[in-house]
Amino acid sequence: MCPAHGPVILTERMTKLYGDITAVDNLNLEVVEGEVFGFLGPNGAGKTTTCRILTTLTKPSSGRAFVSGFDVVTEPVKAKRGIGVVTQYQNLDGELTAYENLKLHGMLYGMEGKERKGRIAKLLQYVELEDRSSSRVSTFSGGMKRRLMIARALLHQPKVLFLDEPTVGLDAQTRRNIWALIRKINQEGATVFLTTHYIEEAEMLCDRVGIIDQGILIALDDPEQLLKVAGNIVVETLSDDGPRAKFFQNRDEASEFAASSNEDVIVRKSNLEDVFIQLTGRRVAD
Amino acid sequence: MGAYAVFWREMIILKRRLFRILASYAVSPLLFLIAFGWGMGRNLQVEGVDYLTFMIPGLIALSSMSQTFSIAMDINISRFYWMTFEEFQTAPISSVSVVLGEVFSGMVRGTLASFVILFLAFCFGVKLGVNGMLLFSVLLNTFMFGSAAVITSMVVKSHADQASFNGFFIVPMSFLCGTFFPLSRLPDWAYFMAQVLPLTHASSCIRAAALGINIPLISLMIMIIYSALFFLVAIACVKRASI
Numbered sequence: 001m002c003p004a005h006g007p008v009i010l011t012e013r014m015t016k017l018y019g020d021i022t023a024v025d026n027l028n029l030e031v032v033e034g035e036v037f038g039f040l041g042p043n044g045a046g047k048t049t050t051c052r053i054l055t056t057l058t059k060p061s062s063g064r065a066f067v068s069g070f071d072v073v074t075e076p077v078k079a080k081r082g083i084g085v086v087t088q089y090q091n092l093d094g095e096l097t098a099y100e101n102l103k104l105h106g107m108l109y110g111m112e113g114k115e116r117k118g119r120i121a122k123l124l125q126y127v128e129l130e131d132r133s134s135s136r137v138s139t140f141s142g143g144m145k146r147r148l149m150i151a152r153a154l155l156h157q158p159k160v161l162f163l164d165e166p167t168v169g170l171d172a173q174t175r176r177n178i179w180a181l182i183r184k185i186n187q188e189g190a191t192v193f194l195t196t197h198y199i200e201e202a203e204m205l206c207d208r209v210g211i212i213d214q215g216i217l218i219a220l221d222d223p224e225q226l227l228k229v230a231g232n233i234v235v236e237t238l239s240d241d242g243p244r245a246k247f248f249q250n251r252d253e254a255s256e257f258a259a260s261s262n263e264d265v266i267v268r269k270s271n272l273e274d275v276f277i278q279l280t281g282r283r284v285a286d
Numbered sequence: 287m288g289a290y291a292v293f294w295r296e297m298i299i300l301k302r303r304l305f306r307i308l309a310s311y312a313v314s315p316l317l318f319l320i321a322f323g324w325g326m327g328r329n330l331q332v333e334g335v336d337y338l339t340f341m342i343p344g345l346i347a348l349s350s351m352s353q354t355f356s357i358a359m360d361i362n363i364s365r366f367y368w369m370t371f372e373e374f375q376t377a378p379i380s381s382v383s384v385v386l387g388e389v390f391s392g393m394v395r396g397t398l399a400s401f402v403i404l405f406l407a408f409c410f411g412v413k414l415g416v417n418g419m420l421l422f423s424v425l426l427n428t429f430m431f432g433s434a435a436v437i438t439s440m441v442v443k444s445h446a447d448q449a450s451f452n453g454f455f456i457v458p459m460s461f462l463c464g465t466f467f468p469l470s471r472l473p474d475w476a477y478f479m480a481q482v483l484p485l486t487h488a489s490s491c492i493r494a495a496a497l498g499i500n501i502p503l504i505s506l507m508i509m510i511i512y513s514a515l516f517f518l519v520a521i522a523c524v525k526r527a528s529i
Contacts, residue, residue: 055376056375056376057372057375057376077378077379077380078378080376080377080378081378083376085372085376087369087372089369090369091368091369091370091372091373092370093295093368093370093373094368095298095299095302096295096298096299100298104291104294104295104373105373105377107287107290107291107294108288108291108292108373108374108377108378108379109377109378110287110288110378
């Protein structure tokens, strides 16, 4: 993290309305260079809308948003240069080959022939697709498509990589591969902004997590700090009206409580789901 | 560069489907030639020429319009089904580049479709003047409808709406714009209405060029005005559809 460079992403009272619905409500956010920032929240919380505004696909209704110092509304072309986008749905060109998809991307970003060729070869290797370079993308599996989308987003060496639900719909093994890839990308210097509704994804990858619900940012900190505030240990009591959770700062208090209970209890480490439930009274998956 | 990238993508797709596309460009003109040319119009004289000679320039106008305009459906599908249009929208290129790339790809299709008809005409033994003015009129027509296609694909929100737009505007124009019969046969009110439609002027320019007579300058001017207008609106629409 290097605050001297100023935030890579900055939003000021950013709001997006769709008719009567407030998708994003007065969001103030700063993402600094080099971090992996995660936006955690249930479906429909406003994560994708935030991503779409920051990647210049939608205009905010009010407020402002900057990416690498450029206003996404008034200087979109400059802002776009520093952005790599991986949307949650697959948007590769199925009729083109993997190589052609990357070539198109390079051309759109004004990369010259030689530089472009070199980067494409490097990135295909990076995401382990070099032997499928001339296959049509429509023949790829979900995980391969996701990897190619990440390679495409990295081709022009963006400052910030946006990943909207990067592992949604992928199997456990592929998910782990994508996680390793994201970590590697971050270690090599790119700032990563990702949205997710998977608790473990946010915990595993993110330096800081913003929890968003119904368009409102309700908590923002590093995952450990968020867990500490909620209570590190949970004792879940299984009663007839569903599980009830009680939070403790340490093991001793928790086991004391568990021992004194007459009902069946589960003692476990808390996770970001617990934080979310404490803040909203609902589960992330609801 | 941005415009070329967009154009390059469309050309790869076109190249991959080239034979299929060329064959499809031949089907409906061939049917029109058989039905109206051979079937009904063999001994017909219209405006001093035989009916086939009259109709083929109309077919060129019609086919170059509809094949160019078919990019609207492709853009629509890439926006709402494949989502691939977002790749253009998140790229650091201007709306002008996106419009130019798409319009040029439409022009290639429309011009290819025109050549297919010229080839068919040759097979039917019809001699037409293939000259610079004919090519210019066709290119202008395809530029005009390419821009119009970009506008509709940006305004329309679904494939179904795109299809009904074709049904309401493109299909009626195909028949009412001097393509199959001279407009002088229409009652006055219909004649004036037809004058508002851009294809009317395209078919009169294309026909004049093909028959080697003077191009109606007013029609040419109207086409240029429509082209400029559609192009500018297309840029605004692409801008509005993203940022």
